[in-house]
Amino acid sequence: MVEIELKTRISDPEGVKRRLSGLGIYDCAYEKDDAYWFPHDDPAASLPPSGVRVRRETNTAADGKISQSSLVTYKIRELRAGIEVNDEREFTVSDGEVFEDLLRRLGLAPGIKKNKRGWAWRLTVPADQGPDIRAELSEVQRLGWFLELEILAPERNEKTIAQCREKLLGTLEKLEIPQGNIEPRPYTEMLKALG
Secondary structure, X not given: OEEEXXXXXXXXXXXXXXXXXXXXXXXXXXXXEEEEEXXXXXXXXXXXXXXXXXXXXXXXXXXXXXXXXXXXXXXXXEEEOOEEEEEEEEEEEOOHHHHHHXXXXXXXXXXXXXXXXXXXXXXXXXXXXXXXXXXXXXEEOOOEEEEEEEEEEOOOOHHHHHHHHHHHHHHHHHOOOOHHHEOXXXXXXXXXXXX
């Protein structure tokens, strides 16, 4: 699977939330606490530039059911005209603290931390038009409001990437969000800039 996504800055989160609710199926409310881990001595040593992310996530489904998980992610990020095409690997661990202890013992240290909370929707598309879109409207601590649109595509080829790009941009248009709001920088880069 390849992750194809974009994110945009949002100035009217309530308006976007209403439009998403009319366009898609509400999934959940969430809070995500992320820590990005890097080697002590050489931040580029044999890790993707994004480091290893350990995420503690709490989801509250539409029916009120609460679930919690600890996810580990690393990705190779490629940017194409504001659209990310990522080779992302993710897995759950039963105990985030034990896994972080392992990372410490392997010589990694937590660097950037990020907290985001918001809501998620599934935007369904006809089966012959490829996979659905996941939409997340998030307030990212210290950075503000963002909308992320993501497609998990079954294969990485130019035709698939182009089709997914058009679906994402078409969805932005339906949500009345200008393409000029696309934010190409990763959150980690924006947080680094803040110090």
